[in-house]
Amino acid sequence: MSSEGEAVKVEGGHISVTTISMSGPESSNGQFSYSSSGVRISVSSEPQDEDSTDAEISKIDFTQHQYEVNMRNKKKRSSGQCDQAKEQERPMSWEGELSDSEMVIDTSTNNVDENSSSLDLQSSRDSIDTLRNVSIKTEPLKTELFHTMEDQRVLDLKYTVPLQSHQRSLSMNRISVLTDSNSLLARRPSSPSHYDAHPEVQNLTIKKEQLSGGYYGPERQSTVRELKSEPTSSVDKLLGLHGSPLMGRLPRVQSSASTDSAVHSMYTHSVYSSPSASPRPSRHYTPSLSRNNSDASHSSCYSYSSEFSPTHSPVQSRHPHVVYREAAVFPASPAHDEDADGTDDRLHHHQGISRQQLINSPCPICGDKISGFHYGIFSCESCKGFFKRTVQNRKNYMCLRGGNCPVTVATRKKCPACRFDKCLGCGMKLEAIREDRTRGGRSTYQCSYTLSGAASTGSLLSAHAPATLRHASSLTCVNGPGSYNRGESSNSRLTPDIPPLLQEIMDVEHLWQYNESELSRMSKSSSSPSANPLLAASGITAQNSSADFLADLCNIADHRLYKIVKWCKSLPLFKNISIDDQICLLINSWCELLVLSCCYRGVSTPGEVRVGGGRGITLQQSAKYGLTPCIERMLSFTDHLRRLRVDRYEYVALKFFMQVGKEMLNPANKSKDGEGPSFNLLMELLRGDH
DNA sequence: CATCAAGGCCAC
């Protein structure tokens, strides 16, 4: 049996792609299918608060940047700034907190889609309760339950235990992926709306098609909410799209001038290892800058391909032989596609910005005075130091305010999470941090003189530029210069399409499903014919609460785990990383599951611990509850992801894995260090013993 | 030798 529905909605600046597939062998009585999946790709594109941008730009006195930079000059901080800082003081992020993107469960009570939220939590609890009380609550399948996190940075990956709808019992594998620019780009993104305007904006003549950029403004939340509460059915209805089970068969997302595409943009960075993105000789920006580009060759520094070797830490080795593709200021420029001299030319001809002018610009991160070229972008000394400390000390910051904190000279100390995000978003490169901490010399990572993301795209865009352009710009900037698929035309760039990686993920969707033989095997191994497969999906009431039932649950978990790992291993990127890294990722994700489970189980008390959208779990609290090892491993996991440069989709996959695993885990049988009954199986699977 | 982008130091 297979029933599918899918929908693509393009409406006023956001794209919602929803795929619902329910497939799997039908039981003999035709009452259930075994799995279903929903995928929603929502891309929002909201205009920034244009007034503020204009205001910022208008405030800039361009003449004041004509002086020569003296890096040694001590900065004088006005008392006004301090006052401002005090006024804007906000809760400080705490080191060690999981970032929003690492936390999946949103317990925020103001979630628009409360039903959905409560259901997901409920289902989580239910799964645990099931294991405890040998009963599973059932909920009717509602497409509108696909929802997203209040915090758009979080890709919301949901899995619910088998649900029932009337006589149908659906094992719902739900992937709800909300992707606006932030959610897309876990650590990479920054909020362009916070980019300060730069004086260069006045010097630039920017063709619209060169820009693919955007801002996110206050409207974002509302739009996201709209998406969240938007029933899938309505999407279907609007588009009248039904019938294709997988994204792969989705009709091309309808193109709209206003939807350029976050969908597209968010994946183009993942494919610039494609022929169209073939490396080109690096060109010097200006003669005076030649040295810096001389060692900047080609290659992507942010690629999904095997180039991103898990064993090759982005942290720069002293003399890595890995070279990086030249960054481009306007990677989306069609005129630049075939122009090997594009970067230079653009800078000179389109912008006429010299290095000196760049240095005279405000730091794209905080707006302070640029002191030089640091870690891939022109930045101020403090942001340089901040980035260095953060990376070297492997800090993990979490924004307490949804990741949209302004980062200015006055506020940059307030939220290191957002500051770091902005550093990355503006193009600072992790690989520029030397692993061996040797001093001096030249760096060989991708190193080209470009405006940073903010300077080159976001703030250089006219505030009156179409929101779509500005929107795409943020994505471009987030991925760093040169992340666009240069082979594409401007038009194709504006055409939303299924992200290849997502496509690849969906291509292995079938791995979630059970075939007849598997079900048969499962049935044979279960304690009673009715208990399995999938606990007789139709009636998991399992009132015969017994050891057998628990054994069946474990059996299901193992089967599920088998599929999960198999699925993970089939993912385009996951399978390309080393076995050690796979293990590391999965093991650590396992720990996160445990922590989440502990939270659900009431280990933590309300107010002290809120998973996702809240304060998170402090280290002290984790110690209190004996969770420190888990927290540490989660942090390690996060760090690992960062070092691997695991991109959003990969992260999606892993989070999905985690969610699924969370649901199927039996917390009671898990030890607190994350190793439980299925752990060995996990290891075996990863090692290919199965 | 000049440059400059790394890391280090240390007062705050």
Next chain:
DNA sequence: GTGGCCTTGATG
């Protein structure tokens, strides 16, 4: 933890 200043060392 921050950020200004210093040292280092590869490069041209």
